[in-house]
Amino acid sequence: MSTDDTEMLIALVYSLLQSNSRQSEEAVLDALVQHNGNVEAAAQYLNNRGKKRKRTNDLTSWLGNKPNKIVKRDDEDDMTLTRKSPSTSKPSSSSKKPAVNLMTVLRQAPPSPSKKPVSPPPLLLSNPAMVEQHSPCTMHLSVLPHELACRLFYTMVDASRGWGRNKWWLFDRLVESPHRTSFFARENGAEGSADAWQEAARFWYNGRMTEPPLEFPASMEEACVIVERLVNEELRKRQRFPLEWAGQPGLEYIWRANVAASNCYEGAKECVGPHSDQMTYLGPYCTIASLSLGARRIFSLREVIPKQEKETRSAQTFNIPLPHNSLTIMHASCQERFKHSIPPQSSMDLYRPSHPRVPNDTSNCRINITFRFYRPDFHPSSIPRCKCDVPTILRPDMKNRTDGKTDKYWWTCYAGAQNEGKGCDFWNIMDMEKEGRGPVVGETTV
Numbered sequence: 001m002s003t004d005d006t007e008m009l010i011a012l013v014y015s016l017l018q019s020n021s022r023q024s025e026e027a028v029l030d031a032l033v034q035h036n037g038n039v040e041a042a043a044q045y046l047n048n049r050g051k052k053r054k055r056t057n058d059l060t061s062w063l064g065n066k067p068n069k070i071v072k073r074d075d076e077d078d079m080t081l082t083r084k085s086p087s088t089s090k091p092s093s094s095s096k097k098p099a100v101n102l103m104t105v106l107r108q109a110p111p112s113p114s115k116k117p118v119s120p121p122p123l124l125l126s127n128p129a130m131v132e133q134h135s136p137c138t139m140h141l142s143v144l145p146h147e148l149a150c151r152l153f154y155t156m157v158d159a160s161r162g163w164g165r166n167k168w169w170l171f172d173r174l175v176e177s178p179h180r181t182s183f184f185a186r187e188n189g190a191e192g193s194a195d196a197w198q199e200a201a202r203f204w205y206n207g208r209m210t211e212p213p214l215e216f217p218a219s220m221e222e223a224c225v226i227v228e229r230l231v232n233e234e235l236r237k238r239q240r241f242p243l244e245w246a247g248q249p250g251l252e253y254i255w256r257a258n259v260a261a262s263n264c265y266e267g268a269k270e271c272v273g274p275h276s277d278q279m280t281y282l283g284p285y286c287t288i289a290s291l292s293l294g295a296r297r298i299f300s301l302r303e304v305i306p307k308q309e310k311e312t313r314s315a316q317t318f319n320i321p322l323p324h325n326s327l328t329i330m331h332a333s334c335q336e337r338f339k340h341s342i343p344p345q346s347s348m349d350l351y352r353p354s355h356p357r358v359p360n361d362t363s364n365c366r367i368n369i370t371f372r373f374y375r376p377d378f379h380p381s382s383i384p385r386c387k388c389d390v391p392t393i394l395r396p397d398m399k400n401r402t403d404g405k406t407d408k409y410w411w412t413c414y415a416g417a418q419n420e421g422k423g424c425d426f427w428n429i430m431d432m433e434k435e436g437r438g439p440v441v442g443e444t445t446v
């Protein structure tokens, strides 16, 4: 999740902006979209915009002076940055710097007054019908019995006191996610060994060494049974994509929530930046069921416009308020087409549980639990390793997608997230047939 293209690209653009160039995150995002995710071009565009300021730094020389050179191969997507082979040099002095909150990297300047809108204004999707109409998500209100929803909320709020903030390297900077997170594996939910789950959990924490994943608490298991039923009902109604998991003969359910990740956002400022979830164990066209408990926050969705369509349409942001005890299902194609985020807010309403632990209890916490189906054919043992001998991650080629049938996915190096930003240039296309994956819904043509 967190070490994603968008956050990384935005932070890189900021790092290339001249000190007197004041740009909002939205302006940086727009510049990236306009320049096909090309960091240098976006930064150059923003630096030159208005032409009022004199350039003091040459971008190429800036890049040339960095310890980790960013190189772009001719055959790769513009969104993609790779780094030179792993360096054998000693850790840089930057490794001694404390981790920086990611949002302080992203929010370095107030909005630019001269910014011209390039996208339609955000649209509020205020009810399930609108969510279904405008996005690849469905929204389900009051999904759990009220008592269970409150019990699970309290269980997770208490547990979250012990959770950490993900930390990872953005090139030469150690950044920290502005919310706390934890990863759970369902008892008997997994085909495979404890080692496999350990590796899957490690991936959730951006490649950091970790304890074995936690088991589902009893209230999470109760909720999971309800969520699983609802997701499978929805799946049966929907048109499916060729690379989706076809299910196994004799099994009632296609989609099984065998893992879950939980996030706690305490207060209005805690957030998660725009990203699409990595598909390493989920496979293409995955379905993710996201339960919201406690304080209401906005869930933001923004489409990534494919290159061939960017002349004819621009992306719109959709904002979905997520009330307590609601389930948002990110259906197949959501991770391929959209980035999602929980943006920071200037203020928020407190949540008052219907079954309070103490009278008149209130909370400023939002708990999110994403129930996920780690596919048997994307088992940790089947994940290719890069030249650094670290399991790769699977990313969709969002900007070159076309029809949902022949779209490409790439296995890419992930070592840099924990190795002071140093990774390798491993960049392999995923081939379902050659890699022996499936069964899938339709023909696998890559």
Ligand SMILES: O=C(O)CCC(=O)C(=O)O
Pocket: 001, 261, 263, 272, 277, 290, 299, 340, 341, 342, 368, 370
């Ligand atoms: O909190 C949410 O609703 C979103 C969380 C999320 O995007 C993630 O964990 O990948």
Ligand SMILES: [Fe+2]
Pocket: 001, 275, 276, 277, 340
């Ligand atoms: Fe996510």
